[in-house]
Amino acid sequence: MKTIRRLIYGEVLAAIALVALGFLALFFFFDLVDELQYLGKSNGINAGEIYQIRHALLYVGLLVPNHLYELLPISVLIGTIFVMARLAQSSEYTILRTSGLGPWRALKLLLVLGALFVVFSFVVGDYVAPASERAAQLLKARYQSKITIGQTGAWLKEKQAYNTYVVNVKALTPDNEMQGVQVFEFNNKGLIVSTTQAPLATFAAGDAWQLQQATRAEFEVSGAPSAARPQESAKVNRVVLETFRWPTEISAEMVSVALLKPERMGTIDLFNYVRHLDANGQTAQRYEIEFWKKVFYPLSCLVMVILALPFAYLHFRSGGIAGYVFAGVMIGISFFLLNNVFGYIGNLRNWMPWLAAATPGLLYMAVSLGAFGWLVLRR
Numbered sequence: 001m002k003t004i005r006r007l008i009y010g011e012v013l014a015a016i017a018l019v020a021l022g023f024l025a026l027f028f029f030f031d032l033v034d035e036l037q038y039l040g041k042s043n044g045i046n047a048g049e050i051y052q053i054r055h056a057l058l059y060v061g062l063l064v065p066n067h068l069y070e071l072l073p074i075s076v077l078i079g080t081i082f083v084m085a086r087l088a089q090s091s092e093y094t095i096l097r098t099s100g101l102g103p104w105r106a107l108k109l110l111l112v113l114g115a116l117f118v119v120f121s122f123v124v125g126d127y128v129a130p131a132s133e134r135a136a137q138l139l140k141a142r143y144q145s146k147i148t149i150g151q152t153g154a155w156l157k158e159k160q161a162y163n164t165y166v167v168n169v170k171a172l173t174p175d176n177e178m179q180g181v182q183v184f185e186f187n188n189k190g191l192i193v194s195t196t197q198a199p200l201a202t203f204a205a206g207d208a209w210q211l212q213q214a215t216r217a218e219f220e221v222s223g224a225p226s227a228a229r230p231q232e233s234a235k236v237n238r239v240v241l242e243t244f245r246w247p248t249e250i251s252a253e254m255v256s257v258a259l260l261k262p263e264r265m266g267t268i269d270l271f272n273y274v275r276h277l278d279a280n281g282q283t284a285q286r287y288e289i290e291f292w293k294k295v296f297y298p299l300s301c302l303v304m305v306i307l308a309l310p311f312a313y314l315h316f317r318s319g320g321i322a323g324y325v326f327a328g329v330m331i332g333i334s335f336f337l338l339n340n341v342f343g344y345i346g347n348l349r350n351w352m353p354w355l356a357a358a359t360p361g362l363l364y365m366a367v368s369l370g371a372f373g374w375l376v377l378r379r
Contacts, residue, residue, distance in 0.1 A: 008113075009113060011086075012080050015079035016080070018079070020075040028064065032056060039051055065124055066264055069121060072117065074332030076301050077328055077335075078332055088312045107309060111302060114304070117301040126266045127266065130264060158248055160248075167183050168182040181211060194219065198213060207251075209245070209250075211241075212242070215238065216241060216244060220237065267291065285350060289357055292353050292358065293343060293357040296358050297339070306369065310372055339361075
């Protein structure tokens with residue numbers, strides 16, 4: 001059994017590595033072509049900082065882990081189908097079956113291999129890809145002076161002990177400094193208490209922001225309404241502070257959420273951000289779906305190896321293997337598209353987040369088990 005395991009694992013790993021390398025080379029080329037338009041451009045601050053071809057190559061290289069994470073289930077499916085179909089075409093799998101490799105034992109072998117890819121996919125998607133994505137964005141920002149977060153900036157909300165704060169950040173620099181910061185403070189009645197504006201702010205130790213050259217306006221309401229004076233009198237106090245320390249639990253990771261797409265964040269970061277949104281009464285549907293997709297997506301590698309096993313029990317004519325490999329490519333692409341489509345539909349229809357994330361995997365798992373039961377067990 002050790003010899004059979006070594007044979008199958010060696011063939012499948014080599015095929016998956018080859019397929020993944022081909023996909024990554026293709027995406028690397030497309031990303032590099034897209035970056036050519038930025039060559040020779042400066043950040044506008046230092047004329048010596050020019051975006052050159054080596055920077056473009058490094059930037060595109062830092063995007064590779066994220067592509068690997070997205071393409072790994074498809075690569076596992078195509079590589080495993082190719083090996084199983086080739087073994088069946090050359091009658092090697094028939095020999096393995098007569099040597100004692102029954103359907104359940106073969107399924108167990110592939111599930112162990114799929115479990116290894118589940119762990120590998122989780123590590124890449126949760127640790128390597130988010131870190132490389134941040135490094136890529138910071139590299140790109142070095143030659144664009146700053147990273148603008150949308151047209152109106154990043155908006156965040158935080159409830160503290162007595163008041164509620166709404167924060168707007170226009171841009172984020174490569175040095176993790178925030179530009180164009182506005183802090184709006186509201187009391188428990190929903191009335192504005194103060195506004196603070198600063199051209200620059202940094203993340204200070206002890207859960208706080210340090211605002212530089214801050215302009216603070218405090219709104220004071222004095223007196224009570226009466227018959228002679230039906231309205232309260234209001235007074236605005238303005239002051240310019242060289243530095244202003246604002247205590248907050250909004251961290252640099254939360255601000256960078258607007259910079260990174262949710263699907264490129266780590267599972268723990270998504271979980272913490274969802275808790276932050278829930279605690280502040282904000283909708284977290286989109287981020288909850290992405291969190292559950294992060295949980296279920298690595299498990300799709302198990303689905304793919306189950307789906308590939310029935311190909312070993314098909315009868316091939318000469319040259320017929322190419323058609324089955326093409327079918328594997330189409331199945332993998334359909335799974336990738338369906339996984340994204342269900343995420344958007346779940347967000348629009350307000351489905352339960354775990355259901356929207358798990359449905360594509362459950363559908364393909366049902367197809368895999370159905371094909372395994374019909375082609376392998378019954379026939």
